[in-house]
Every structure is written in C-alpha cells, then in structure tokens.
Amino acid sequence: MTVKPKVAFYWCASCGGCEETVVDLGARVLDVVAAVDIVFWPCALDFKTADLAALADGAISVAFVNGAVRTSEQAHMAELLRRKAACVIAFGACACHGGIPALANLTSRERILQRSYHASPTVDNPAGTEPRESTTIDGHRLNLPAFADTVHKLSDVIAVDYSMPGCPPTPDNLWQAVNLILTGKLPPRGAVLGSVKSLCSSCPRNDSRPDDPTIPKIRRLIDVVVDPATCLLAQGLVCMGPATRDGCGARCIEGNMPCTGCYGPAADVQDQGARMVSALGTILQNDAGDQGTAALDDPAGTFYRYTMAASLLGAERKDV
Numbered sequence: 457m458t459v460k461p462k463v464a465f466y467w468c469a470s471c472g473g474c475e476e477t478v479v480d481l482g483a484r485v486l487d488v489v490a491a492v493d494i495v496f497w498p499c500a501l502d503f504k505t506a507d508l509a510a511l512a513d514g515a516i517s518v519a520f521v522n523g524a525v526r527t528s529e530q531a532h533m534a535e536l537l538r539r540k541a542a543c544v545i546a547f548g549a550c551a552c553h554g555g556i557p558a559l560a561n562l563t564s565r566e567r568i569l570q571r572s573y574h575a576s577p578t579v580d581n582p583a584g585t586e587p588r589e590s591t592t593i594d595g596h597r598l599n600l601p602a603f604a605d606t607v608h609k610l611s612d613v614i615a616v617d618y619s620m621p622g623c624p625p626t627p628d629n630l631w632q633a634v635n636l637i638l639t640g641k642l643p644p645r646g647a648v649l650g651s652v653k654s655l656c657s658s659c660p661r662n663d664s665r666p667d668d669p670t671i672p673k674i675r676r677l678i679d680v681v682v683d684p685a686t687c688l689l690a691q692g693l694v695c696m697g698p699a700t701r702d703g704c705g706a707r708c709i710e711g712n713m714p715c716t717g718c719y720g721p722a723a724d725v726q727d728q729g730a731r732m733v734s735a736l737g738t739i740l741q742n743d744a745g746d747q748g749t750a751a752l753d754d755p756a757g758t759f760y761r762y763t764m765a766a767s768l769l770g771a772e773r774k775d776v
C-alpha cells in the first residue's frame with residue numbers, strides 16, 4: 457500500500473480566510489484528500505494538540521501554517537508543528553508578513569487592553585476586569601495564553617521553508633502548491649511559491665499606467681467615479697500594484713477596485729510601503745504640494761496594511 461504524505465493545517469492570528477481557501481478548492485479537495493493524509497486540521501476536523509504531539513518528529517510531510525504570532529499558544533503551536541513537519545509553508549499574508557494583525561504593532565499591548573476592556577463604548581465592565589494568564593476559581597486553576605507586546609510573522613518564530621502570500625492565497629495558488637508537493641517539484645527551500653513579477657505586469661490596465669509626474673493629487677475612492685478601463689493610479693487612486701507580487705489574477709482590479717497589496721512585496725521589492733511611496737512620488741506633479749497627499753489620511757494602513765511585521769520600519773512595536 458502506498459504511504460500518502462501527511463499534511464497539517466493550522467491557524468495562528470488570522471481571520472479564517474486562508475482556511476476557506478482550502479474549502480474553496482471545491483471538488484478538487486476530494487483529490488487532495490485522496491492524495492494526502494490530513495493528520496491535523498483543528499479548524500475543520502476534531503484533532504487535538506495531543507494528537508499532533510504524539511506524532512514522531514518530522515512525521516508530517518508539509519504543514520501549512522497561516523496567521524501571525526502574538527500569543528504564547530500560537531508560538532508553542534508553531535514550534536510544535538516545526539518539530540513535527542519536514543516542511544513548513546507560511547500560508548497567507550499574516551504568516552508571511554504579519555498581515556492585518558500586525559497593524560497592532562502601531563500601538564501598545566496596554567492600549568489594546570485599555571480600549572477593549574474599558575474604553576470601548578459597548579463595554580460594560582464596572583469591576584475593571586482584564587484577562588489574566590492565570591486565575592483560580594473554586595479551587596480550579598484556569599490559564600490563558602500570554603498576550604505578547606508584538607505581532608510577529610511566522611519566520612520570526614520558527615524556520616519557514618516556503619511562503620505563499622495572499623489574503624488569502626487563491627484556491628488555484630494552493631492547488632499549484634499541492635501539485636508541486638505531490639510531484640516532488642518544489643523549488644529550493646526559502647522560495648516564495650508564486651510569481652516573481654509585480655501585479656502591474658499582468659494587469660489589463662497596464663498600458664495606461666503613468667510613469668511621469670502627471671497626477672495632480674491623490675484621491676479617495678469615495679470621491680471618484682472609477683473608469684473601469686484606465687489604470688487606477690492614473691485616476692489618482694492609490695493602487696498598490698507596482699509594489700505588489702503578482703499571482704492573484706488581479707482580483708480587485710477586475711472588480712474595479714484598487715489593489716491594497718495583499719500579496720506582499722514583489723520579488724525585487726524589499727519594503728512594499730517604501731516602494732509604493734516611491735512610485736507615488738514619481739507620478740505626483742512636482743507642484744502638488746501638501747494638497748497632493750491631503751486625501752491620504754492613513755499612510756501606515758495604506759502602505760503597510762499587510763506587511764508591518766516585515767517592514768523596514770521594524771517588526772518590534774514602537775511606543776507612540
């Protein structure tokens with residue numbers, strides 16, 4: 457009998473979208489199930505941590521781990537999966553670059569707790585209770601994971617063999633990765649399983665992309681009736697295409713929406729936000745002045761929406 461490769465799926469700090477990508481394989485998920493032995497997928501099947509711990513070290517062929525890492529439980533599970541898996545794939549934007557959860561590095565742990573348990577308008581907490589790592593009730597001790605100061609990308613915590621960006625990666629991206637695994641054609645370790653080009657390279661609007669200082673000002677989406685055929689940058693909208701890795705099939709552009717950069721930096725880009733600022737600097741008119749960027753009211757959230765934990769600004773939280 458042929459021994460099937462063992463595969464695990466796990467999520468850390470994420471929204472669940474990456475897990476949906478697995479389900480969104482549709483009928484192809486039956487081919488995956490036939491070809492591999494899923495030994496750990498607590499989001500969908502009733503596996504316990506003890507089941508994972510009981511496996512021999514290195515017994516899992518490939519572990520797909522999505523989500524950023526903030527709590528002690530997430531760090532522990534990442535380390536356990538690293539020990540049990542011969543190959544770990546950082547699956548999705550949060551695992552690869554910190555994703556949306558890493559925007560929390562712009563504030564502090566204390567401010568998050570203050571807002572969530574005291575100041576939020578919908579909170580009713582007259583006793584001022586906050587979660588504690590350990591508490592005793594009726595003689596029973598209850599433990600919660602520690603909540604760290606900083607959100608990390610997966611490769612800050614464990615060695616990662618491959619990365620698959622995207623928020624989430626498309627089912628086709630996953631299908632291609634599964635086939636690379638099954639056919640033994642994975643590229644050298646450390647590679648990103650994806651395109652080396654920028655999104656603009658495959659965008660149907662690339663012909664109208666400006667490369668001179670022709671844009672008088674950045675405009676907000678709400679202020680524009682968007683032309684469905686013209687480059688969104690040419691319309692004054694912040695489209696992260698020049699700084700973003702190709703591979704999604706230009707999903708947002710097809711929906712007449714600017715790219716927000718979820719596939720992370722393109723292969724030749726070290727810092728996605730810095731590259732995008734540079735791209736905008738190239739196309740904004742020289743005399744645009746402050747008005748040129750006045751509509752840009754959330755620069756960090758615009759340029760580093762998915763990559764704060766991997767940015768040159770630094771993964772570590774700064775006091776603000």
Ligand code: SF4
Pocket residue numbers: 655656659660661662663665686687688689690695696697698709715
């Ligand atoms: S900036 Fe956006 S709309 Fe313009 S070519 Fe690039 S991906 Fe397409």
Ligand code: SF4
Pocket residue numbers: 622623655700701704705706707708709714715716717718719720
């Ligand atoms: S267009 Fe940009 S934001 Fe939209 S799915 Fe593709 S990479 Fe992500």
